[in-house]
Amino acid sequence: xxxxxxxxxxxxxxxxxxxxxxxxxxxxxxxxxxxxxxxxxxxxxxxxxxxxxxxxxxxxxxxxxxxxxxxxxxxxxxxxxxxxxxxxxxxxxxxxxxxxxxxxxxxxxxxxxxxxxxxxxxxxxxxxxxxxxxxxxxxxxxxxxxxxxxxxxxxxxxxxxxxxxxxxxxxxxxxxxxxxxxxxxxxxxxxxxxxxxxxxxxxxxxxxxxxxxxxxxxxxxxxxxxxxxxxxxxxxxxxxxxxxxxxxxxxxxxxxxxxxxxxxxxx
Amino acid sequence: xxxxxxxxxxxxxxxxxxxxxxxxxxxxxxxxxxxxxxxxxxxxxxxxxxxxxxxxxxxxxxxxxxxxxxxxxxxxxxxxxxxxxxxxxxxxxxxxxxxxxxxxxxxxxxxxxxxxxxxxxxxxxxxxxxxxxxxxxxxxxxxxxxxxxxxxxxxxxxxxxxxxxxxxxxxxxxxxxxxxxxxxxxxxxxxxxxxxxxxxxxxxxxxxxxxxxxxxxxxxxxxxxxxxxxxxxxxxxxxxxxxxxx
Numbered sequence: 456x457x458x459x460x461x462x463x464x465x466x467x468x469x470x471x472x473x474x475x476x477x478x479x480x481x482x483x484x485x486x487x488x489x490x491x492x493x494x495x496x497x498x499x500x501x502x503x504x505x506x507x508x509x510x511x512x513x514x515x516x517x518x519x520x521x522x523x524x525x526x527x528x529x530x531x532x533x534x535x536x537x538x539x540x541x542x543x544x545x546x547x548x549x550x551x552x553x554x555x556x557x558x559x560x561x562x563x564x565x566x567x568x569x570x571x572x573x574x575x576x577x578x579x580x581x582x583x584x585x586x587x588x589x590x591x592x593x594x595x596x597x598x599x600x601x602x603x604x605x606x607x608x609x610x611x612x613x614x615x616x617x618x619x620x621x622x623x624x625x626x627x628x629x630x631x632x633x634x635x636x637x638x639x640x641x642x643x644x645x646x647x648x649x650x651x652x653x654x655x656x657x658x659x660x661x662x663x664x665x666x667x668x669x670x671x672x673x674x675x676x677x678x679x680x681x682x683x684x685x686x687x688x689x690x691x692x693x694x695x696x697x698x699x700x701x702x703x704x705x706x707x708x709x710x711x712x713x714x715x716x717x718x719x720x721x722x
Numbered sequence: 723x724x725x726x727x728x729x730x731x732x733x734x735x736x737x738x739x740x741x742x743x744x745x746x747x748x749x750x751x752x753x754x755x756x757x758x759x760x761x762x763x764x765x766x767x768x769x770x771x772x773x774x775x776x777x778x779x780x781x782x783x784x785x786x787x788x789x790x791x792x793x794x795x796x797x798x799x800x801x802x803x804x805x806x807x808x809x810x811x812x813x814x815x816x817x818x819x820x821x822x823x824x825x826x827x828x829x830x831x832x833x834x835x836x837x838x839x840x841x842x843x844x845x846x847x848x849x850x851x852x853x854x855x856x857x858x859x860x861x862x863x864x865x866x867x868x869x870x871x872x873x874x875x876x877x878x879x880x881x882x883x884x885x886x887x888x889x890x891x892x893x894x895x896x897x898x899x900x901x902x903x904x905x906x907x908x909x910x911x912x913x914x915x916x917x918x919x920x921x922x923x924x925x926x927x928x929x930x931x932x933x934x935x936x937x938x939x940x941x942x943x944x945x946x947x948x949x950x951x952x953x954x955x956x957x958x959x960x961x962x963x964x965x966x967x968x
Contacts, residue, residue, distance in 0.1 A: 475838075475841050478838040478843050478844070479838045479839055481838070482834055482835045482837075482838040482839075482844070483835065483838075485831075485834075485835075486824055486827060486831060486835050489827060489831060490824070490826060490827065493826065558820075558821040558822070558823075559821050559822050559839070561794070561799065561821070562794075562799070562815075562817035562821035563797075563799075563815070563817075563821045563822060563839050564797050564798050564799060564812065564815065565822075565839055716800070716801040719799065719800060720737060720800070
């Protein structure tokens with residue numbers, strides 16, 4: 456299987472590095488932007504309205520229960536909301552990416568990775584607006600510095616790796632069993648509670664803390680992003696996150712490459 | 723002799739087809755009765771042929787004979803199940819279903835997107851935009867959403883963009899099914915023009931007279947196998963004869 460994977464990756468390398476496919480990606484992103492902004496009065500502002508609404512509700516409910524011991528609780532909450540929203544949005548839309556682009560996947564030689572990347576880019580754009588907003592609030596609290604911004608870039612890449620890897624696996628599985636969509640909707644809701652969005656890891660028992668930190672790949676990322684935005688960075692979480700992002704991407708993409716022929720026949 | 727562009731040896735393609743409805747109950751019943759839920763379906767079996775640089779090949783056969791599957795394999799969309807396929811130059815393919823058309827976007831936006839899918843970059847299309855719109859007779863509709871165009875107009879636009887491709891190897895799958903006679907004549911003029919001489923073209927069409935005019939050789943597929951290949955008139959005569967007998 457490993458030799459098959461390496462043979463396929465070698466072919467992929469020559470395909471993916473051709474300029475032609477990057478032109479297609481650029482045009483698909485352009486088209487998706489136009490479709491996203493079509494008939495919208497508030498345009499990209501909608502990216503902020505959702506998280507702010509969620510922040511208001513969670514802050515109102517949990518402020519006195521969990522927020523008392525957490526410094527800059529609104530920023531703490533907002534970072535969690537933005538990160539989990541990005542994860543859920545990307546993975547849910549990538550789940551169906553080959554079905555929603557069935558015509559292109561079946562009737563053109565456009566590599567399927569380009570379809571995945573085009574879809575991902577849209578969510579990434581919205582996420583960056585939201586993340587920038589988190590940065591503005593961090594500046595308001597006096598936490599953010601330029602060093603932190605530099606630390607954020609590899610972390611963003613690793614988070615993209617986690618999301619793309621998960622997306623590749625989900626999109627492949629969805630072609631074989633549609634139940635995945637329902638399972639993932641359930642898992643996404645569970646992730647919201649199993650990730651320290653509105654509570655702190657210190658609120659959990661020792662076992663609970665270990666489970667939430669080591670079994671939920673989102674937690675190290677959330678801890679690291681918060682560290683960057685709130686001036687209390689943990690290098691252990693940071694490098695842990697980079698490793699998770701890399702591993703998820705490699706495993707997810709390898710699974711996709713191995714299953715690609717079967718996927719195309721299933722869509 | 724011209725250079726070989728494609729060499730296909732003993733190529734086969736298998737799909738799996740369901741024998742029962744895919745409901746949970748049916749799956750359980752099938753498992754309980756130890757019967758198979760799926761069966762192998764060989765769409766293409768043991769194809770061997772060569773395509774040379776500059777060839778114009780008609781691919782003929784009844785519906786379901788494997789034409790589109792073969793074209794998808796040649797275009798790199800499907801992988802073959804067995805056999806070998808050696809392609810020296812990647813083709814640009816135009817399938818009948820107009821892949822990549824976004825109905826909610828304007829004609830111009832679709833021109834750039836489709837162009838990129840057919841390997842034509844934006845700067846080249848910028849220079850050729852007026853020619854594309856004029857050829858497809860859509861100059862006055864360039865800001866209209868694609869969904870407001872008729873299927874014939876959409877197909878005209880897709881063909882006009884595809885014709886801008888500089889690729890020397892083109893594949894057309896039923897590309898003239900929706901256009902009117904006038905555009906069909908323009909299409910034929912374009913195929914005869916100098917810009918197309920020397921290019922390798924594989925096409926499918928149910929318009930046999932069109933194929934006789936523009937192809938030199940033909941491959942006749944029947945139930946996934948090559949029934950006959952050779953000079954276009956000869957193969958088409960035999961194929962038409964078989965239809966009359968059938």
